[in-house]
Amino acid sequence: MVGIGNALVDILSHQDDTFVERLGVPKGGMTLIDEERAEQIYALMGPAIEVSGGSAANTMVGVASFGGSARYLSRIRDDQLGAVFAHDLRAAGVAFDVPPAGHGPSTGCCFVVVTPDAERTMNTYLGASVHFGPADVDEGVVASAGVLYLEGYLFDTPEAQEAFRVAARHANGNGTRVAVTLSDEFCVERHRTAFRSLIEEHVDLVFANEAEVTSLFEVDDFAAAAERLRHHGSVAALTRGAAGSVVVTEDDLIEVPAEPVSTVVDTTGAGDLYAAGFLHGFSTGRPLDVCARLGSIAAAEVISHLGARPLVPLRELAADVLS
Amino acid sequence: MVGIGNALVDILSHQDDTFVERLGVPKGGMTLIDEERAEQIYALMGPAIEVSGGSAANTMVGVASFGGSARYLSRIRDDQLGAVFAHDLRAAGVAFDVPPAGHGPSTGCCFVVVTPDAERTMNTYLGASVHFGPADVDEGVVASAGVLYLEGYLFDTPEAQEAFRVAARHANGNGTRVAVTLSDEFCVERHRTAFRSLIEEHVDLVFANEAEVTSLFEVDDFAAAAERLRHHGSVAALTRGAAGSVVVTEDDLIEVPAEPVSTVVDTTGAGDLYAAGFLHGFSTGRPLDVCARLGSIAAAEVISHLGARPLVPLRELAADVLS
Numbered sequence: 001m002v003g004i005g006n007a008l009v010d011i012l013s014h015q016d017d018t019f020v021e022r023l024g025v026p027k028g029g030m031t032l033i034d035e036e037r038a039e040q041i042y043a044l045m046g047p048a049i050e051v052s053g054g055s056a057a058n059t060m061v062g063v064a065s066f067g068g069s070a071r072y073l074s075r076i077r078d079d080q081l082g083a084v085f086a087h088d089l090r091a092a093g094v095a096f097d098v099p100p101a102g103h104g105p106s107t108g109c110c111f112v113v114v115t116p117d118a119e120r121t122m123n124t125y126l127g128a129s130v131h132f133g134p135a136d137v138d139e140g141v142v143a144s145a146g147v148l149y150l151e152g153y154l155f156d157t158p159e160a161q162e163a164f165r166v167a168a169r170h171a172n173g174n175g176t177r178v179a180v181t182l183s184d185e186f187c188v189e190r191h192r193t194a195f196r197s198l199i200e201e202h203v204d205l206v207f208a209n210e211a212e213v214t215s216l217f218e219v220d221d222f223a224a225a226a227e228r229l230r231h232h233g234s235v236a237a238l239t240r241g242a243a244g245s246v247v248v249t250e251d252d253l254i255e256v257p258a259e260p261v262s263t264v265v266d267t268t269g270a271g272d273l274y275a276a277g278f279l280h281g282f283s284t285g286r287p288l289d290v291c292a293r294l295g296s297i298a299a300a301e302v303i304s305h306l307g308a309r310p311l312v313p314l315r316e317l318a319a320d321v322l323s
Numbered sequence: 324m325v326g327i328g329n330a331l332v333d334i335l336s337h338q339d340d341t342f343v344e345r346l347g348v349p350k351g352g353m354t355l356i357d358e359e360r361a362e363q364i365y366a367l368m369g370p371a372i373e374v375s376g377g378s379a380a381n382t383m384v385g386v387a388s389f390g391g392s393a394r395y396l397s398r399i400r401d402d403q404l405g406a407v408f409a410h411d412l413r414a415a416g417v418a419f420d421v422p423p424a425g426h427g428p429s430t431g432c433c434f435v436v437v438t439p440d441a442e443r444t445m446n447t448y449l450g451a452s453v454h455f456g457p458a459d460v461d462e463g464v465v466a467s468a469g470v471l472y473l474e475g476y477l478f479d480t481p482e483a484q485e486a487f488r489v490a491a492r493h494a495n496g497n498g499t500r501v502a503v504t505l506s507d508e509f510c511v512e513r514h515r516t517a518f519r520s521l522i523e524e525h526v527d528l529v530f531a532n533e534a535e536v537t538s539l540f541e542v543d544d545f546a547a548a549a550e551r552l553r554h555h556g557s558v559a560a561l562t563r564g565a566a567g568s569v570v571v572t573e574d575d576l577i578e579v580p581a582e583p584v585s586t587v588v589d590t591t592g593a594g595d596l597y598a599a600g601f602l603h604g605f606s607t608g609r610p611l612d613v614c615a616r617l618g619s620i621a622a623a624e625v626i627s628h629l630g631a632r633p634l635v636p637l638r639e640l641a642a643d644v645l646s
Binding site (some may be wrong): 011014045047048050051052063079081084087088092106107307 | 365367368370371373374375386403410411414415429632
């Protein structure tokens with residue numbers, strides 16, 4: 001499996017709701033920020049911890065934690081956060097051998113504000129990731145992978161969109177299945193047409209939550225959106241938070257409950273880890289309801305603690321389902 | 324209150340005991356490492372999180388969390404970890420206005436290995452802190468402080484030792500009380516004579532644990548070490564882990580129990596936060612048993628979670644004792 005996404009280190013802080021209001025950003029969403037705004041937000045934030053993040057990177061870590069083979073493509077600088085990002089990926093068993101850039105913007109980071117309701121609101125400084133383009137797509141890596149996983153957040157730059165099309169075409173031509181996550185409803189809103197055409201032309205597996213998929217098709221309700229995906233011929237894994245997930249295929253609609261969680265601490269990474277479980281099941285040929293179940297197990301683990309990557313080996317946590 | 328110590332960002336990872344054995348370092352101790360060794364250790368370590376640390380910096384954060392006024396003196400570089408260190412101190416309410424160095428070694432870091440028994444083993448790359456010297460002591464700041472707090476780890480470089488003597492002399496001459504923590508038994512072993520003469524000539528308040536204080540006086544048991552400090556005329560606050568602490572003065576010996584903790588997660592910062600509570604009580608004129616009690620409360624908070632700085636305001640946690 002190979003993932004493409006932004007390389008980000010999360011700078012994570014607990015704040016109350018008034019802090020999010022003061023920032024003037026949509027709660028629960030992802031807002032892109034420039035360097036100046038990053039400094040402003042950081043100056044306002046309380047003490048923080050730094051944890052490697054990046055949506056698709058979290059997913060690849062999850063896949064590796066299930067025992068799958070995962071590789072990551074993205075851009076970092078030769079700076080301290082770049083070293084942290086690379087180390088944490090490799091230490092989690094994900095292959096990452098992109099050489100860090102020697103100049104240009106610093107490694108990206110995401111100011112993650114966790115409110116008392118465990119919701120996370122993200123402010124992303126893309127940094128080095130802003131220059132991800134077609135030249136960063138290693139065609140040999142894409143051709144030899146079973147699944148190519150694309151992070152929707154990358155749609156925010158035209159070069160990265162183009163890189164996605166290049167990678168997806170290459171995957172289609174080499175029998176590599178293509179999966180994409182819509183990432184964020186505001187991101188879908190910004191790039192609806194591009195998302196739709198990528199999905200129609202290249203994608204075998206779509207990950208989205210309710211808000212993202214209704215925004216994609218500009219429909220009012222989930223059922224209508226699901227119907228639209230159903231006609232498409234591919235698989236869609238749609239998450240509904242505590243209500244679990246729904247897997248939609250041309251002929252089927254499978255509802256899978258969420259795993260129970262005693263205390264939700266931080267929802268950062270819930271979607272990323274759901275995708276990890278699903279992808280691991282998918283790439284190992286398991287039935288779709290089992291794929292979704294693996295997704296639920298991984299998501300439940302990651303929301304039960306701070307940070308967007310699993311703290312225990314997911315292959316052990318899901319041993320019953322995997323055996 | 325003003326603290327002087329190393330500026331370090333902790334790179335914290337859970338590992339088993341065999342990992343510590345493989346490193347060949349004393350478990351529970353602090354080992355100084357150079358850049359090459361830092362890279363080796365980092366490559367061996369699992370995924371980590373980054374949290375601002377530095378012993379005396381943690382203590383100053385604790386003092387601020389109790390509502391006290393705290394300032395910190397140390398050296399950072401103008402790099403990403405330096406920005407993280409400075410941000411986290413300021414966001415915690417500690418004054419820190421040392422300009423970052425524009426060249427020289429990068430900001431220091433400490434590879435903290437937390438084993439399943441919640442013990443922490445530290446490998447410190449001093450980085451920019453290695454150049455802390457007399458020129459970094461702001462005499463105006465020392466003279467106007469109520470208490471000067473010195474971190475024993477700084478004894479590892481001759482320039483910093485000299486800086487301590489300069490700062491301590493200046494404090495003595497201006498009515499600023501001088502506190503020192505012995506930090507680590509191996510550090511005491513390396514610099515026994517220098518520690519003893521600093522204490523005899525300049526220090527009003529000594530923090531140490533059992534191993535450190537017995538090493539300082541080269542005696543076999545705690546009672547004998549306490550006796551040696553008793554003759555000294557100053558106050559010594561001696562910590563004994565789960566057995567609580569003992570405050571020794573010329574005329575008195577006060578035993579104070581530890582606060583109960585339901586689960587000890589990570590002992591990093593236990594001594595630092597004990598010192599914070601004690602110092603806050605001491606600087607606000609509270610009786611010594613109350614100072615020790617405040618220390619116990621702060622230490623209990625910090626060992627109940629990962630990281631060496633409090634997650635809840637200590638003034639609220641200790642409201643009953645402070646009122």
